[in-house]
Amino acid sequence: MIRKVVMPAAGQTTDVATVTKINVSVGDSVKKGDILLEVETDKAVLPIESFAKGFVTEIYVSEFDKVDAGSPLLSIGDKDDLNKATVPEKMTASEPDVKDADEEDDFIPVMPEKKSEAPAAVTIMPAEPSAHGAVKAMPNAKKLAAEAGIALEGVTPSNGQFIKASDVMLAIGEKNKNIPEPEKTIPTARMRNTLARRLDESAKIPTFTMTVKADPTAADLLCASGEGIGRVHLLMLALAKLTERYPLLRVRFEGGVQKTTENAVIGLGVSAENGTVSASVTDPIALGIKKTALECNKCLVNIGKGDLSCVGQASVTVFDVTCYGLESLVPPVMIPETSSFGLAGDSSVMTVTGIFDARIFECNTAASVMADLRSLIEQPALMIL
């Protein structure tokens, strides 16, 4: 009988582990208690022992694979099973064995699965610090360290062998701890401090801005269609619409990782007592302009009362100063968001200024966003399409 050896639950905090060593090959005979492979969690290295006597019939993982609790690692059977299990070997030929289509097939979901981590993507990392000697590190650790400006030499590998992303995260934490708190002469609210620190970080990222002027005729007609609807709500809808075409608008860039929010969550910059916060509205397109306006106005009232429950993680945030008749507004990027939009103008023009995180957006993508934004504002009917 073939029995599968699965990844045991490693501990309360960990659900993923990395296979670091495989001690057996297909066909090896093993006995109870033999160490088949080793996996590493963020806490420890776990030896996976054989629970039975038999032969290794199949190995499902390779070194450095990530495995979840419960996922099969290898299977053990008796000698007869061994012959059965070796059939798929011809699958390793470089050409797919297309004639043999009826054998078992791996089906792939058409809709991309939600991954617990950001998509592995093709990882970019700066050239290896090989000149500094042998600092062994996992590629994601290198990438993270490079992005956070941390020298790998200063990071201690928790497993004593190579540096993992979690080690770098720790080092980033340490580094941030060492940043002295700003001098306090007047007591500053904690929220203002937090917001200030974020804005400070935001000022350090490379950005570029672009402005478009749109004819507000259609927008104003729409605004007139309901109580409390403003140009800014149309802008929010337009941005939500554009996230379909430009998923980049949904990217939050944090700790060197790009995360795409599931829905279009559009934030509205609102001045609260202790700083500007982003009141977020999820999926304005589904809500429609009336409900979006209603939501925003509710948030405004609540924030005014000190109730911050509607402050959430937005994909992008818009800031509106239309009522002042100004030429334009360049807003800050509310990191980890990667773009913001400032709305200004007067009765004859709507001016939208986009500010983009240059690490994420290419100029021409942003330009295309801005041009499309103008079309949507000028022809809101296009949003229905």
Added chain:
Amino acid sequence: MKKFDVLIIGGGPGGSSAAMSLAKAGRAVCLFEGENIGGTCLNVGCIPTKYLLDRACALEKIRKCTKEGILRGAGEFSWKRIQVGRENTVVRLRAGLEASLRACGVVTVAEKATLKEGLKVICNGEEYCADDIIIATGSSPAAKVLSDSPFTDSTGGLSQRKLPERLLIVGGGVIGLELASAYRSFGSEVTVTELADNILGSALPAAARLLKSKLEARGIKFFCGTKLYKIEKSEAGITAETSSGDFVADAVIMANGRRPRLDGIDAVALGLKLNERGGIAVDGRMKTNLPHVYAIGDATGRVMLAHAAYADASVAAANILGKNEVSDTRIMPQCIYTYPMLASVGMTVADAERLGIPVSVGISDFRANGMAVAESEEGCVFAVVDKRNGRNLGFTVVGPSACELIGMASVAVERGYSADDWRHLTVAHPTLSESIKDAVLAANADI
């Protein structure tokens, strides 16, 4: 020695179409093909990529319907079945082509041939001679893949046994972009590096930028101006060292161009002249410097497209048959079957500027086209029109069915249609073709 009227080396689009037209005209033709009839195009080029891209597009449509709530759950797809389908499509077309060649009376020899002096060919120890010879040996990928190479070429790229989770494509030309688009639809994380500053080289800069932004919106990452230093297997997968940093992927496809293939053609020994691209030098009649020796298709290193090979074949055959024909490459549609597609024919604005022709550009956005809206597709048509007389000089289409639309546009360019001609032409409604007409009418010419 076996005697024929014409010997043709290479059975790709060029060689096999020349063989058929000559055989139909009553010539005794012998065609040598060392690998598979149909050549690059049918076996490892146009056809299998289009199969993958068609299925990729179907998945995109399903995703759209699922997002719209029309489908409750999108289901699962089998990569393996797609591979089987690709193979079957190739097999079916190859059988069809073999039958057509037989029906025309072409003698095919399934062996590699070597061209000799004095209008002779040696194949399998046997000597063949003829009055005319056509070299149609095609091209091969610039990257040489060995059994232990950490990368593959476009041929291996079509037949990946396992769907790569992370795919790196080196080269942002047509082949690289098509593979990138297909694999993205199948769910791979795709990154494309390109040595030049823009994808698709210097051709169609504006359309290339537009296409790039559309592909980026689908999640394909581009790194232009990127030099490749090294590719090797690593702990994390396959690591490519480049001037834009290191990339780690599960598969790397080298799509960095193709070179004319001169297997069995010893140019030096034969005194055969080559051109600056390493292809066989030909004149407008497809004649090489050796009397009665013609060269066509990719082997000449000129326009590496199947329809260019067909056009060359037709000119070479006509000249062998005693008609004095010169090749005309003005109308050479260029199609990229990505999602969205890009197709172009005739002059771009830059081409016209170079020639000092004043132009006007008409744009028609698919958002104003009923059919495109019904299909929930986006795109646009650019028409380049001679400002002085309204004649159509060129078209570029980005969007669904662009590669089909360009057929109609090609006729307009070839015939030099004007806005007036278009006004009198009734185009069926609703069709994407209406956008071609609308783009022309949107260009304001001084007439």
